Amino acid sequence: MSSDSVILLETVNFAAEKHRNQRRKDAEQTPYITHPIGVARILSHEGGITDIEVLQAALLHDTVEDTDTSIGELQAVFGQTVARIVQEVTDDKALSKEETKRQQVEYAPHASHQAKLVKLADKLYNLRDINRCTPTGWTAERVQEYFVWSAQVVRGLRGTNPALERHLEELFKQRGVEL
Numbered sequence: 292m293s294s295d296s297v298i299l300l301e302t303v304n305f306a307a308e309k310h311r312n313q314r315r316k317d318a319e320q321t322p323y324i325t326h327p328i329g330v331a332r333i334l335s336h337e338g339g340i341t342d343i344e345v346l347q348a349a350l351l352h353d354t355v356e357d358t359d360t361s362i363g364e365l366q367a368v369f370g371q372t373v374a375r376i377v378q379e380v381t382d383d384k385a386l387s388k389e390e391t392k393r394q395q396v397e398y399a400p401h402a403s404h405q406a407k408l409v410k411l412a413d414k415l416y417n418l419r420d421i422n423r424c425t426p427t428g429w430t431a432e433r434v435q436e437y438f439v440w441s442a443q444v445v446r447g448l449r450g451t452n453p454a455l456e457r458h459l460e461e462l463f464k465q466r467g468v469e470l
């Protein structure tokens with residue numbers, strides 16, 4: 292097995308253990324790990340990304356935000372670059388929900404190329420997931436607001452990956468949301 296495969300297996304195993312008790316917000320309560328794996332797969336399969344540190348960061352992107360993982364731990368296990376990308380896409384939990392959403396919009400254009408890739412794939416996954424199945428308790432209005440806000444974030448990520456951006460554009464168009 293190539294060393295990249297070994298590294299990716301270590302990374303997906305770490306993420307799976309960290310998210311082991313979490314479920315998505317869909318009616319089927321899908322295991323949460325399907326999301327980070329799906330984000331990494333979008334990057335490789337649809338975005339043509341082979342940068343292993345980007346793929347690792349995609350697998351780990353919600354570990355700090357949603358589990359007991361610290362940036363220091365990621366740094367120690369996976370190195371500085373992977374930890375830095377994850378940090379860039381991690382919301383500050385001390386902020387209000389509104390402020391967090393504003394921060395994502397403001398930070399997007401200033402993020403590194405690697406973090407922009409992870410963010411684009413994260414948004415693409417979540418918007419497709421909403422189309423597949425509305426998260427439990429979400430009204431049609433909340434869904435539309437999520438699309439409008441996501442478009443504001445994606446606007447700041449443009450010029451990063453044409454294939455992913457084309458897919459996102461199409462999803463926004465279907466909802467009548469301007470990018």
Ligand SMILES: Nc1nc2c(ncn2[C@@H]2O[C@H](COP(=O)(O)OP(=O)(O)O)[C@@H](OP(=O)(O)OP(=O)(O)O)[C@H]2O)c(=O)[nH]1
Nearest residue numbers: 314315316317326353382388413414417418420421425426
């Ligand atoms: N579409 C969808 N999203 C789900 C589901 N289960 C969990 N989520 C997560 O919910 C978040 C979107 O809902 P929000 O209202 O914005 O966030 P909140 O519930 O965490 O406050 C996303 O988190 P996030 O990764 O922090 O992304 P983002 O909010 O930064 O885009 C997404 O990953 C699901 O079944 N479908």
